[in-house]
Amino acid sequence: MKISAKALKMTGIFRCSILFATLLCSRTDAQKVSPVKNQPVFTQFSYQGKDRIYQEHPLKPGEFYTPILQGCYPDPSITRKGNDYYLVNSSFSMVPGVPIFHSNDLVNWKQIGHVLDRPSQLKVENAGISAGIYAPDIKYNPYNNTFYMITTQIAGGIGNMVVKTQDPAKGWSDPIKLKFDGIDPALFFDDNGKAYLVHNDAPPKGQELYNGHRVIKLWEYDLAKDEVIPGSDKIIVNGGVDITQKPIWIEGPHLYKKNGRYYLMCAEGGTGGWHSEVIFVSDSPKGPFIPANNNPILTQRYFPKDRANKVDWAGHADLVEGPGGKYYGVFLGVRPNDKNRVNTGRETFMLPVDWSGEFPVFENGLVPLKPAAKMPAGTTNFNGQNGFLPNGNFSFTDDLTAAKLDFRWIGVRGARENFITGTKEGVRITPFPVTIKATTPTSTLFCRQQHASFEAAVSLKYLPQSEKELAGIVCYQKESFNYVFGITRKGNDLYIVLERTQNGKSTVLGSEKLGAGALRLKVAAEGDAYSFSYALDGQNFINLGGTVSGDILSTDIAGGFTGALIGLYATAANDILIP
Structure with a gap:
């Protein structure tokens, strides 16, 4: 999800990230300690989406659901080589970084890995949850048969960087640092073999006219x-389309060529409610660029805030020519819950694009967005079958015994391989001596919350030996906004406990004494209403703490740019005090 300079300044993340860059080290304290012998085992994970919109809008023939990637998959960028399409997203401080997806038809997608999957590529060990990797751009250059992924890494002193490969499924190079300021870089390869780079930047020193005044720069690229x-x-x-109107946060640029002319598409208005996509045209990649008379070409900002099934914040788009010469656009948007809060984060949407005239326009992108769109002609929607990713109210189960875990499982700030061990029983987690509140890597295996309403459950085999040991489920927006639901010890007794942390202040919402034995934990949400429960027999669940608000799992309350995560968590430094 594209991080606007506005948002960076509002939250202070940009300044903090510079400090992080000077503080990073090659290994964290958590990774230096000796392994803890008492390790919980997680198995039989299940997830079920229950959003009403999909129950009320079953797919019709010739349709696909959008968003195509549900949950925190923001700032999409897309490219094509022949009949192979590749899509990437921002990943901030998630590890591995930059998830990458492949499709042959723009409808059926598989995740083939992550672009930044080695420590030499990703330096986010001490970065804030919304620092790290911003707005990746992926481009294929047919003149040297090479794919490029360029991005801004706000961590590790790296800044703007590029990696490349000739096969996205076989790994990418180490980062090459690029010497320019600003964010949101994107490459363009002209048909004469020349290359250019465009990006967002501040206006020249002393020429800023108003708060949010930004510029788009172009460089020749060697x-x-x-x-x-x-x-x-x-x-x-x-500034943007019309600087006399003081447009804000022009960013996320992409350059295209069609019928001999050059088109520059950018996000404008910030990444919130005024977000939009605008287009310019020129006879030269160096300009001058003239804005279209019908800008914006995509936005949701003009509609009632209380509209049903609302999709909002649409923008930060990228275009690709699809099957049969028909264009499609990917972009970010959000789907607020019943309290108008954003828990699932910025998601990846797709719409057909009408480029029959001079300028491209997103089809139905200027009316309230619907949950489905028309597929390319002749395409079959497998929707979760044959190994393709599911959409809508999908479910998945994972016994967590595979030698190589599904790509949906990630770490935050540190690689999952640093703390997990695969066994025939399930995933064994080595607890770090830090809690989920740390700003260093924690021993937590995460997946994204992908629906406003859902159930997630996991079986846990664990016998904590002290009050410092705890394992269970977390619902996580960031280190200072989260829920912890797990088993620990007080004296000679085992306890199940639920803790809420808001802005760093923690409150125990409930605790119950347990006997030793098998344990299954579940978190469920109906929009803003979350509940946590446990079962000793795997079936009859007992609620703990009543119904609680998901407010702290939203970007509205917690801030930042990520969506809520569900984590399988263990710690050897538990600080929850049982009443």
Whole structure:
């Protein structure tokens, strides 16, 4: 999900990230300690989406659901090589970084891995949850048969960087640092073999006219050296579509060529309720770029806030030519819950694009977005079958015994391989001596919350030996906003406990004494109403703590740019005090 400079300044993340860059080390304290012998085993994980919109809008023939990637998959970028389409997303401080997906038809997608899957590529060990990797751009260059992924890594002192490969499924190079300021870089390869780079930047020093005034810069790019050509930078958009109207946060640029002309598409208005997508045209990649008369070409900002089945914040888009020459666009949007809060984060949507005229326009992108769109002609929607990703109210189960876990399982700030061990019984987690409130890697295996209403459950085999040991489920927006639901010890007794942490202040909402034995934990949500329960027989669940609000799992309350995560958690430094 594209992080606007506005949002960065509002939250202070940009400044904090610079401090993080000076504080990073190659290994965290949690990774240096000796392994804890008492390790919980998690198995039989299940997840079920229960959103009403999918119950009320079953797919019709020729349709696919959008968002195509539900949950925190923001800032999509897409490229094509022949009949192979590749899509990437922002990943912030999630590890591995930059999930990458493949499709042959734009409807059926498989995740083939992550672009940044090695420590040498990703330096987010001490980064804030909303620092790290912003707005990746993926482009295929047919002139050297190479894929490029360029992004801004706000961590580790890296900044703007590019990695490349000739096969996205077989790994990517180490980062090449790029010497320019600003964020949101994107590459463009012209049909004469020349390469250019566009990005968001601040206006020249002393020329900022108002808060939110940004510019789009273009550089010539040296493909042989993988660097911008010094002195070639030029401002090609100042402010936005009409600077007299003081447009804010022009960003997320992408450059295209069609019928001999150059099109520059950008996000404008910030990543919140005024978000939109705008388009410019020029006879040269260096401009001047003239805005379309019908801007914006995509937005949801003009509609009633209380509309049913609301999709909001649409923007930060990228275009690709699809089957039969028909264009499609991917973009981010959010689906607020019943309290108008954003828990699932910025998701990846897709719409057909009408480019029969001079400028592209997202089809039905200027009316309230619907849950389904028309598929490319001749396409079959497998929707979760044949190994493809599911959409709508999907469910999945994972016994967590596979030698290689599903790509949906991730770490935050640290690789999952640092604390998990696969066994025939399930995943064994080595507890770190830090809690979920730490700003260093924790021993937590995460997946994304992908529905406003859902159930997730897992079986846990664990016998804590002290009050410092705890294992269970977390619902996590960030280190200072989360729920912990797990088993620990007080004296000679075992307890199940539920803790809520808001803005760093923790409150125990409930605890119950338990006997030793098998335990199954469940979290369920109906929009903003969350509940936590446990079963000793695997079937008859007992609620703990009543119904609680999911407010702290929303970006509205917690801030930042990520969606809520569900985690399988263990710690050797438990600080929850049983009443």
